[in-house]
Amino acid sequence: MGPAFCVIGLAREAEKIQSLRPLPPRGKGWAHFPHRRGDILEGSLLRLPAPPPHVEDRTSTRGLRKVGEVGEAEIVPFLRQAETAGSLAELFGCKIRESRRGAGLYAAPGEAQRSICGCETQNVRLELCGNELRASLVLPSGEALRDLPMVDRDWNEFTEAALAGERGANRHARLERFFNSRFHNKVICCPHHYIRLGLTRPFHDRCWVMLDTLFPLPSQEWLEEF
Amino acid sequence: MPEPMDASRARRLIEGCLRRELAPDAALxxxxxxxxxxxxxxSMAWVSFLRALESSTGAPDLGSLLMGRPSSIESVLAAIAASDGPTVAELPVKTTAIADGPVEGVFLVSSGTAFGSRNVPSEEVDxxxxxxxxxLRKRAGILSIARVAEGESELTLGARAAQQALRAAGCGAGEVDWILATSETHHSYPSLGAQLHSLLLARESCGVxxxxxxxxxxxxxxxxxxxxxxxxxxxxxxxxxxDVHSRILAPGRVVGEFGGLFGDGASAFLLRARADGENAYRLGEFQFGCAGQYAAAIRVASAEAGAPGGALEVQFxxxxxxxxxxSRMEKVLHDAALRSGFALAEAxxxxxxxxxxxxVELLARHLGVPVEKFPLIARTCGNLGSSTCGAALHTALAAQAEVPAAKRKPVFLASLGPGLLFGGGWVEPAAGRA
Incomplete structure (x- = not known):
């Protein structure tokens, strides 16, 4: 994604809650987005013809205005009412393939029907691999998804903060130990644990599966525990 | 410990893995x-390259060792040199005969256990x-039986015990090289080990x-x-x-004198080639055997097709x-005591x-040791099959963790299986003999 990032929101249309991706007037990513997770925004979003799988794209035609906010625990029940899947085949309405070397999963751009989907998980593991934050998870179907790029902004900022030089020695080992131990109780056992997967924009004819959102979000206080 | 991989071999492996990610005609x-x-x-190709390299070098921690370093071949070479993972391809083939005596450096570093969440009084089972x-209470001494609730299974119990053992050692599932699973009740595929591998998110190159x-x-x-x-x-x-017996040895399928004894549970142990942590125990030798003359004493098989209610044929x-x-457990425990150099009374x-x-009370009397030294899992949970011995070992080790390291003592192991298979051994404090 480079320095820009993507924003995913939920919109209620009639009785249905669905994910959408507000885009800036130009380009596909936001260099600066002046709102926080959980903000309730009002604005005008235009649905432009978008090739699948990024059918959730909406162009922002006038400023988004904050009209309220909900807490983290309140967001997840809404996410559970939006697009969800329990198995690999249901995620994006297409076959998910594994890269030839087995690291990462992708969908063919012409096959995927959507690019955002939430799911419950039986287990999630975060791992540092050569300066990259990767996630592996198990779907309710028992299928394991490995080496997904972790693009959740809060979790990446938490990781950066954990590895900041002023935190002293053995920072990587300490963070890995946190991921291997306390993470389980804090995240997987949390009542509002939920994840949202996404597909990247097509790149060399592949839309890679990534972990867009991991609830609960990390707390800065956790940094003091390791 | 494995010898470090020489640089020329490391370069060859790096080149091989990198070539798979680069365009065919690209220069290195x-x-x-x-x-x-x-x-x-x-970034996808970089991680893919590292995963391939972890697999080919047998060093599963390369990705971790490269954190904070440039994503260069130079850094990768340094990480391979620093890795203490088993460089399998480089190792000379060596065999270790159990009969040759204690093998240095195999340690049980943590454990976990899980029971079916329903505790059923034995009278209800009767x-x-x-x-x-x-x-059941009078004849067998069983007060209650642990049974799974809806949604619990061998997989969920096993995973719970495994996660407890992993967390106790601060070990990530990604560090595990092999998962060895056993169950006398899980008979479907994918096997229990394979399902545990997925659920725990062990790395793909972890064997099962x-x-x-x-x-x-x-x-x-x-x-x-x-x-x-x-x-x-x-x-x-x-x-x-x-082991989840309650869904197999159910009323109508087997008689109560047999089926009523069994409960549902799991155990897990993390073993390493080094004594991590102060609660590590060295694994002693094992002894196994088979007393075929008792093969008919217990047989369990599917009844012939058409039998009512899917009954099992149990010969008991x-x-x-x-x-x-x-007699067999007494024998293996005495043998283990002789080989270990510990007296049974010291255990x-x-x-x-x-x-x-x-x-168990009878065995304790035969051995001349107090029955209190046997963590009586079966009294409140029933016979947990392969997990009885594991749950008892976990309980014994948890009790020892309360004792200062220098005063800890060995725990002896013995078990049986239809056949009549038998085996035993011991674990002793890694810190040395008390």
């Missing part, structure tokens, strides 16, 4: 070029099986081995893990047992089995199979 970059910064590889109320032996399965698995570690083929092994000579069980505990609590 210089060793100090940052492959990601310079756009030689995108009624379910149409037995006189109080029979499902081991049989029924109630002896845990000791079989521990012995196999010991051999893998001693041979340098693994650095960390997770051994898991899980309780008296012969009890005699054989006590902190005895983690044995527990067909029922009455037999």
């Amino acid at each position: 970059p210089r060793e100090n070029v940052d492959l990601v910064e310079e756009g030689v590889l995108d 009624r379910e099986f149409g037995m006189p109320v109080g029979k 081995l499902d081991i049989g032996g029924a109630c002896l399965g845990l000791l079989n698995a521990l012995a196999a893990a010991r051999a893998f570690l001693a041979a340098g083929q693994a650095r960390t092994i997770l051994v898991v047992s899980a 000579d309780g008296e012969a089995l009890s005699r054989a069980a006590v 902190a505990g005895f983690a044995t199979h527990q067909p029922n609590p009455r037999l």
